[in-house]
Amino acid sequence: MRLENVWLRYHRRGSWVLRGADAELGAGEVAVVLGRNGVGKSTLLQVAAGVIRPGRGRVTGRPARVGWVPERFPADQPFTVAHYLTAMGRMAGLPPSEAGRAVDTWVERLGLARFRRVRLPELSKGTAQKVGLAQAMLRRPGLLVLDEPWEGLDATARELVPELVDEVLTAGGSVLVSDHRGEVARLPGARRWSVADGVVTEEAPSGGAGFAVVEVEVAAARVAGTVARLRAEGHRVLGVRPGGEPPDDPVPPDGGRPDVREPVPGARPADPADEVVR
Numbered sequence: 001m002r003l004e005n006v007w008l009r010y011h012r013r014g015s016w017v018l019r020g021a022d023a024e025l026g027a028g029e030v031a032v033v034l035g036r037n038g039v040g041k042s043t044l045l046q047v048a049a050g051v052i053r054p055g056r057g058r059v060t061g062r063p064a065r066v067g068w069v070p071e072r073f074p075a076d077q078p079f080t081v082a083h084y085l086t087a088m089g090r091m092a093g094l095p096p097s098e099a100g101r102a103v104d105t106w107v108e109r110l111g112l113a114r115f116r117r118v119r120l121p122e123l124s125k126g127t128a129q130k131v132g133l134a135q136a137m138l139r140r141p142g143l144l145v146l147d148e149p150w151e152g153l154d155a156t157a158r159e160l161v162p163e164l165v166d167e168v169l170t171a172g173g174s175v176l177v178s179d180h181r182g183e184v185a186r187l188p189g190a191r192r193w194s195v196a197d198g199v200v201t202e203e204a205p206s207g208g209a210g211f212a213v214v215e216v217e218v219a220a221a222r223v224a225g226t227v228a229r230l231r232a233e234g235h236r237v238l239g240v241r242p243g244g245e246p247p248d249d250p251v252p253p254d255g256g257r258p259d260v261r262e263p264v265p266g267a268r269p270a271d272p273a274d275e276v277v278r
């Protein structure tokens, strides 16, 4: 998806919020939009999501299915959570039975089960925000746009945001996220777009080459399957070692090779910028 020379103002005679913004986001990429309050991050996200149209310029290559999660979920609607989500699933093009299954899945994953019959205006801000996340994920989007998704979420739900992002990326989608609270650290591989004076500037990556080492403990009987699955997903598996007490420092600070490992038959040589399964 590409934003080409995008200009936007909210009123005919108002000042331009975006003034020739250019940006491009590829499949499987996530970008975090940064900048001071009022600089135009939400505006940029809404243009990217197709919620508002630019006054000048254009957006090309936007995937057909866009999941849009606004900063404030519009909870002033007289529906229950279940009714609202089912309707959103249907609007996303899911047949009734699939919409029902998708609602069950996301209600469960986001911890919304006890709110199924609660009306939207009665939800707390954080719970409403989870409903917003659920509706965007009911049918996996090719582009997921999240405006300050961590706002109002409790600690457990905050952990879910990177999971959702990862799922979209793994399926070949793209993700745009705004962040003014420094939560970008939760998305270590993200590109960083800085908005200022109506344009977008890409910041240099904060460290590493966009890779991280992830150490995962799995049941011994499931090692082969896990290794196969990770490889099928395009990860490089660096090694497998017997279980036991976890090391004091499971992920080396420099993201480099862990100290003890045994080679996996057929594994390629280890590279510090890779993932590892222990």
Ligand SMILES: Nc1ncnc2c1ncn2[C@@H]1O[C@H](COP(=O)(O)OP(=O)(O)OP(=O)(O)O)[C@@H](O)[C@H]1O
Pocket: 010, 011, 017, 035, 036, 037, 038, 039, 040, 041, 042, 043, 044, 180
């Ligand atoms: N619906 C609107 N009508 C008129 N002006 C708007 C509207 N939405 C945003 N603006 C103005 O556009 C500018 C950019 O707002 P925007 O919400 O995009 O900034 P932001 O960077 O996301 O801010 P924040 O970090 O506070 O969320 C601001 O001056 C804001 O007042």
